[in-house]
Amino acid sequence: MNTSTKLTVVLLLVVVSITSLKAQDGLLQQKNWLAANSSSDLLKASYASNTSWEEKQAMVSEEWQPTPAPAPHIDKYYPRRGTDNFINVYVGLNNYLEDDKIPSSNSLYSLDPINSWYLGLNLDNVTHVLGPLYLDWGFGFSWQEYGYQNTRTRIDKGDNSITFYEEMDISGRKSKMTVSYLNVHMVPTFSFGRYRSFRVGFGMFAGYRIYSQVKYKYDDVDGNKQKDKYKDNYYINQFRYGFRGTIGWDFFDLFFNYEITELFEDDVTAPRLNPISFGVIF
Template sequence: MKKTTMILTFLFLSTWAFAQVEDSLKIAMNKTTVFSIFDTKIEVKKNDDGSRTWEFIPNSKVYNEKDSEKHFKRKIKHSTGLDLELGINTWIGDGDAPTVRPWGSWNPAFNTYYAYKPSKNFSLKTMLGISWYNFKFEDRNLQALRSPDGIFFEQFEDGGGIKSKISASYANFSLIPTIQSNNGKFRFGIGPYAGLRLGGRGKFVYRDSTGDRRRQFQMGNMFANDFRYGGRVEIGVGDVDLFLNYDFNEMFQTDKGPKVNTLSFGIIL
């Protein structure tokens, strides 16, 4: 009798252990992590696109399976990534400010983002990144110079100008609530951003009287504002995403340059 009891006990424990191992293998194969907090079982499934699906299922016996599915199961997806933006800068405001040439006034940016998607038609994207303002003047002989009183512009008389511009770089943070169609083919987001200046300078390229190509640099920040803030719009159609940024504060520090606001627009790659 004792021997029979021992055999049955051994078979029971073996079957139970095998079931536990089998469940663990299934979880591993499905890339699913399961854990419990109080009376709620939480399943975290890693999807092929890198996002994760969270399911909250109560263990309480008060609710049957149907009620739990209807009232207590919740799916949350999120994704992270890196994108590149390539846009064009211009400025709006003071009529005495130099005219900016769109081609060559590039606005490149690198961003890392986190998108939280609590529902099918809504997501909240946060971004951290670095962008560069470049303003290339239409008048190639117009040189931007820095003085203690601010930035000023004057015609270059000692040769022929090839390129004249000023630039500034910023570290940025953006928060973009986004809505999208059911099939995801149309997306629209709008939200705020803020940036902290990292650097800046002026650059003038010209040919001297002998025809040699020369460069002059105005080091320093050219009195660009240390802090920028504004509004951002993102529009996506199919696989194409576009952006538009508008700075609410002026490009230059108070009384240190023309009263202009920056507008940037381009494509998200």
């Protein structure tokens, strides 16, 4: 099961759980109403011996109405006091900077932005500090794919070195590196106003690498489709940290991550790359 499929399954389970809870809440409200109104003239009439089952149900349904859920507002996201928590999904794109610039398209490790996805699942919290100041903090997982623009790009892990080279005798279809992390973040945020408010935050995040691999899809010299997958650390930094910025309005939020630590370990001969990620928070 690939990363996208896993995330889809998680989201479906969350939706099913919410739907089930809403249905159970409706049944509980109806049960409580029946208990509170068991002596009412309407209820007695609805259960008279000469009343059919369909008529009983119709009379009860007309009398009982579920309590409407409160309309969503910004206080559920940025509370007046205390802490509110929720599950967020992060969807975006990855790239990296080399000497403060995106690598040239002629480079073997330059990325195809459309095939370099960032997917995250977080338990996020917002704590009111003072006035418009809040602390956005939380933890979660992220899956980051670095899809190389040259689909014949290969990675060679040598003795304390990482080398990118091009495999010439194939027809490449996909070449990518995938890295997953366990992350934490703390972002001081200003929220201006109670309802549909504009907000902006800037803080730090850190991560611990838990998985990494490279994957190649290609046609060999005989035209047969092949797929290779290699799991290894590839001298990717075990720990990372960097800056995180967020900006939002109403239910819409954007995030931007810049890693101070480089992708590969400092004492390894490898390209010096600082990953960046940006996207939407759902």
